[in-house]
Amino acid sequence: MLIYILRRLLVAIPTIALLVIAAFCMMHLAPGGPFTSERPLPPDVLANIEARYGLDQPLWKQLWDYFANIVLHFDFGPSFVYKDRDVNDIIATGFPISLTYGSLAFLAATLVGVALGIAAAIRHNTWVDYFAVSLGIAAQALPNFIMGPILILTFTLWLGWLPGGGWNGGQWQYLIMPVIALSTSYMGSIARITRSSMLEVMNANFIRTARAKGLPQRSIIWRHAMKPTLLPVISYLGPVFVYVLTGSVFVDLYFSTGGLGQAYVNSALTRDYAVLLGVTILYGALTVIVNLLTDLAYAWFDPKIRY
Amino acid sequence: MTRLTRLTLTTFLSAGLAAGAVAQETHPETGEALAADQTFTYRILDNISSIDPQIVEDTDGSDVVRDLFEGLLNQDENGELVPGVATDWELSDDKMTYTFHLRDNAKWSNGDPVTAGDFVYAWRRAADPATASPYQWFISLMKLENGDAVVAGDMAPEELGVEAIDDTTLEVRLTTPLPYFPQMVVHSTTFPSPQSVIEEHGSAWTSPENFVGNGAYVLTQMNPGESIVREKSETYWDAENVILDKSVALIINDENVALTRYRAGEIDMTDIPAGQFPRLRDEYGEEAHSFPKLCNYYYSFNLSESGPEAFKDPNVRKALALAVDRDIIVNNVMAGGQPPAYVFTPEATAGFDAPATEMAGMTQAERDAKAKELLAEAGYGEDNPLSFNMVYNTSEAHQKVAVVLSQMWKQKLGVQAQLSNMEWKVFLEERGNQNFELARGAWCGDYNEASTFLDLLQSDSGYNDGKYSNPEYDQLLAEALTADDTAPLYTKAEEILAEDMPVIPLYHYAGVYMIDDSLKNFPVNNIQFNWYSKDLYKAAE
Numbered sequence: 001m002l003i004y005i006l007r008r009l010l011v012a013i014p015t016i017a018l019l020v021i022a023a024f025c026m027m028h029l030a031p032g033g034p035f036t037s038e039r040p041l042p043p044d045v046l047a048n049i050e051a052r053y054g055l056d057q058p059l060w061k062q063l064w065d066y067f068a069n070i071v072l073h074f075d076f077g078p079s080f081v082y083k084d085r086d087v088n089d090i091i092a093t094g095f096p097i098s099l100t101y102g103s104l105a106f107l108a109a110t111l112v113g114v115a116l117g118i119a120a121a122i123r124h125n126t127w128v129d130y131f132a133v134s135l136g137i138a139a140q141a142l143p144n145f146i147m148g149p150i151l152i153l154t155f156t157l158w159l160g161w162l163p164g165g166g167w168n169g170g171q172w173q174y175l176i177m178p179v180i181a182l183s184t185s186y187m188g189s190i191a192r193i194t195r196s197s198m199l200e201v202m203n204a205n206f207i208r209t210a211r212a213k214g215l216p217q218r219s220i221i222w223r224h225a226m227k228p229t230l231l232p233v234i235s236y237l238g239p240v241f242v243y244v245l246t247g248s249v250f251v252d253l254y255f256s257t258g259g260l261g262q263a264y265v266n267s268a269l270t271r272d273y274a275v276l277l278g279v280t281i282l283y284g285a286l287t288v289i290v291n292l293l294t295d296l297a298y299a300w301f302d303p304k305i306r307y
Numbered sequence: 308m309t310r311l312t313r314l315t316l317t318t319f320l321s322a323g324l325a326a327g328a329v330a331q332e333t334h335p336e337t338g339e340a341l342a343a344d345q346t347f348t349y350r351i352l353d354n355i356s357s358i359d360p361q362i363v364e365d366t367d368g369s370d371v372v373r374d375l376f377e378g379l380l381n382q383d384e385n386g387e388l389v390p391g392v393a394t395d396w397e398l399s400d401d402k403m404t405y406t407f408h409l410r411d412n413a414k415w416s417n418g419d420p421v422t423a424g425d426f427v428y429a430w431r432r433a434a435d436p437a438t439a440s441p442y443q444w445f446i447s448l449m450k451l452e453n454g455d456a457v458v459a460g461d462m463a464p465e466e467l468g469v470e471a472i473d474d475t476t477l478e479v480r481l482t483t484p485l486p487y488f489p490q491m492v493v494h495s496t497t498f499p500s501p502q503s504v505i506e507e508h509g510s511a512w513t514s515p516e517n518f519v520g521n522g523a524y525v526l527t528q529m530n531p532g533e534s535i536v537r538e539k540s541e542t543y544w545d546a547e548n549v550i551l552d553k554s555v556a557l558i559i560n561d562e563n564v565a566l567t568r569y570r571a572g573e574i575d576m577t578d579i580p581a582g583q584f585p586r587l588r589d590e591y592g593e594e595a596h597s598f599p600k601l602c603n604y605y606y607s608f609n610l611s612e613s614g615p616e617a618f619k620d621p622n623v624r625k626a627l628a629l630a631v632d633r634d635i636i637v638n639n640v641m642a643g644g645q646p647p648a649y650v651f652t653p654e655a656t657a658g659f660d661a662p663a664t665e666m667a668g669m670t671q672a673e674r675d676a677k678a679k680e681l682l683a684e685a686g687y688g689e690d691n692p693l694s695f696n697m698v699y700n701t702s703e704a705h706q707k708v709a710v711v712l713s714q715m716w717k718q719k720l721g722v723q724a725q726l727s728n729m730e731w732k733v734f735l736e737e738r739g740n741q742n743f744e745l746a747r748g749a750w751c752g753d754y755n756e757a758s759t760f761l762d763l764l765q766s767d768s769g770y771n772d773g774k775y776s777n778p779e780y781d782q783l784l785a786e787a788l789t790a791d792d793t794a795p796l797y798t799k800a801e802e803i804l805a806e807d808m809p810v811i812p813l814y815h816y817a818g819v820y821m822i823d824d825s826l827k828n829f830p831v832n833n834i835q836f837n838w839y840s841k842d843l844y845k846a847a848e
Contacts, residue, residue: 032732052439164568258532
């Protein structure tokens with residue numbers, strides 16, 4: 001097991017390095033650069049700026065220096081666009097924000113989704129099932145860019161209960177709308193997967209055996225049906241966790257939360273090379289770690305899986 | 308009455324009086340009752356590039372910097388120059404040496420006096436290649452002595468033509484007379500910067516805990532992607548006349564969200580999305596504002612070798628320009644009170660008299676008839692239809708304008724224009740390399756003078772992406788640099804443009820904003836939109 005984890009982590013290093021090289025090449029292939037502007041800078045001025053950021057060096061040298069700075073100083077370089085800030089600083093301010101509302105949205109989506117799915121499955125073909133299924137479909141059909149405007153109109157403009165955006169150090173009033181907007185569509189999917197998985201498990205032979213043995217329904221569900229039901233859910237949750245952290249661009253833009261998603265997209269549009277690479281590495285590392293955790297969770301949920 | 312009751316009563320009375328005094332606080336000049344909460348909250352699109360005066364390059368950033376630092380001169384609500392750190396200035400007889408006299412009571416927020424040396428340090432810093440400022444070119448534009456050589460790294464920054472004669476006297480030497488030079492020291496690149504703080508903290512000097520400025524406000528919070536907060540500085544020399552306590556910029560990317568938050572009363576000022584002005588004007592009346600801005604919107608023809616043969620014929624260019632019904636674009640598409648443009652330079656620019664061009668004087672029907680005639684003369688018609696590609700940078704508003712243009716040309720002239728849009732940086736790259744046929748262009752003036760626009764079409768201008776070149780035009784602009792009366796030269800230059808038509812002017816921008824009733828003194832008449840929080844105040848509702 002330990003060897004398995006170590007092996008996976010070792011493989012992660014070349015994976016992330018390849019990711020950086022690919023991102024670096026694609027970035028330099030895109031037309032324009034960080035200092036392309038409406039008023040083209042005079043050649044002297046442009047040369048001064050490029051020298052300052054090392055962009056006058058050959059590409060392989062830039063890539064080499066980049067890796068060297070990370071390995072030796074853990075320095076991801078300066079932002080080319082926000083001149084007062086560097087990448088470490090941008091990640092240090094943005095990531096905790098994304099992580100906070102992302103984790104809350106993930107928790108909300110999982111808890112509510114699983115509960116809805118189970119309720120629907122054990123009360124199969126009753127009003128509970130229909131209600132849960134309709135709610136799940138409605139939630140799934142409302143992606144965050146639809147939920148955002150609906151929430152702001154309702155809670156900010158009509159009811160006046162919640163501030164229309166901002167973060168303010170993560171006070172609860174500022175968290176509610178981003179969390180709801182981000183979690184609803186995942187919640188719908190989780191409910192749907194849980195329901196169909198549970199229905200399948202409840203028809204399995206070992207459940208029939210448990211019933212025949214005369215076990216009470218509660219014990220059947222919690223002790224026997226739960227773990228196998230959650231297996232497909234877990235394989236879905238891994239990517240969802242990464243999505244809620246990385247795919248939160250819309251929430252950042254819409255609710256002015258100051259999270260990392262906005263910085264990421266902006267860095268691509270403004271060709272802020274260092275920020276783009278830095279956040280790519282972070283997201284890449286995150287994906288690798290979450291995938292590993294998902295695989296480990298499998299082993300716990302399914303005794304048939306051994307590493 | 309017991310002693311206790313008496314005491315309680317006096318306490319209540321004095322508290323009541325104090326509360327009354329707060330409620331009755333009035334504006335020293337107008338006598339209006341002032342709101343208890345003097346906080347101005349407004350929306351900006353994105354994070355600002357920097358708060359370092361020598362580095363900042365975006366408009367929203369300059370607005371913040373103008374509060375945090377004060378330059379030699381400021382602008383009033385009409386855009387006229389008023390004293391800043393400098394109280395007055397003298398110009399030498401050869402018009403190339405300016406001597407600014409600085410006030411002796413100006414202070415940095417750490418209590419140090421603001422001296423002429425702080426300006427010298429800042430200007431050298433802006434010019435120094437080591438600073439790598441994107442606004443380094445502004446030093447060249449100011450025509451400072453040795454400016455170009457310092458920018459190029461051929462001379463030390465100490466050689467720059469700016470000198471502190473004593474603590475309150477600043478001497479500036481130019482290489483050529485520049486009539487609008489005083490206007491240029493309103494720009495943030497020329498603001499002083501605190502040498503000791505910058506040397507102590509390096510690039511971290513701009514973070515709120517290290518920040519030192521000489522403006523009417525100090526930076527108290529910088530929350531990327533969320534907000535920028537500045538609060539009244541007690542060390543500012545004119546602090547007693549500053550009414551607004553706090554100025555808050557909220558970063559809200561989506562203009563419709565910003566509008567919703569304006570409606571919810573969270574912000575005092577926000578942009579009106581394209582096309583929504585008439586509706587909001589009906590709903591909110593005077594709170595919806597539209598005022599002319601120092602920017603133009605046009606399409607340029609690629610006149611270089613890579614451009615289409617058809618555009619080399621001025622008649623084709625004129626025909627296309629004539630067939631555009633600008634009233635439809637400004638009234639039905641933009642609908643924000645933008646003035647239609649028949650000349651390149653916005654008519655509201657100071658010291659500019661727009662020529663009465665032939666096109667401006669015609670009715671649209673006459674223009675359409677003339678357009679058909681010119682296009683036929685150029686050899687294009689039903690059997691030989693003109694077709695070309697037009698590009699614009701991706702945006703909903705630009706797309707609407709482009710669609711309307713292509714429809715007008717198709718219906719009136721039978722011209723086929725294919726539209727394509729590009730992401731901003733790709734667009735700049737392609738347009739800058741003359742990989743286009745007809746491309747959108749727009750410009751906002753760096754200073755309030757016609758040359759900031761007309762220079763763009765000079766043969767050697769870096770922004771002349773269409774590669775228009777007319778020696779007579781270049782000559783006129785060169786003359787204007789040193790002329791006493793520039794207006795006739797600029798008018799003549801516009802006449803040449805009307806004849807050559809290297810670009811199709813469409814409209815001049817308008818600032819279209821929702822501004823809350825309680826916010827007073829916002830300089831809607833300052834065409835450059837340079838505003839200072841210190842001049843604003845909030846009246847009681």
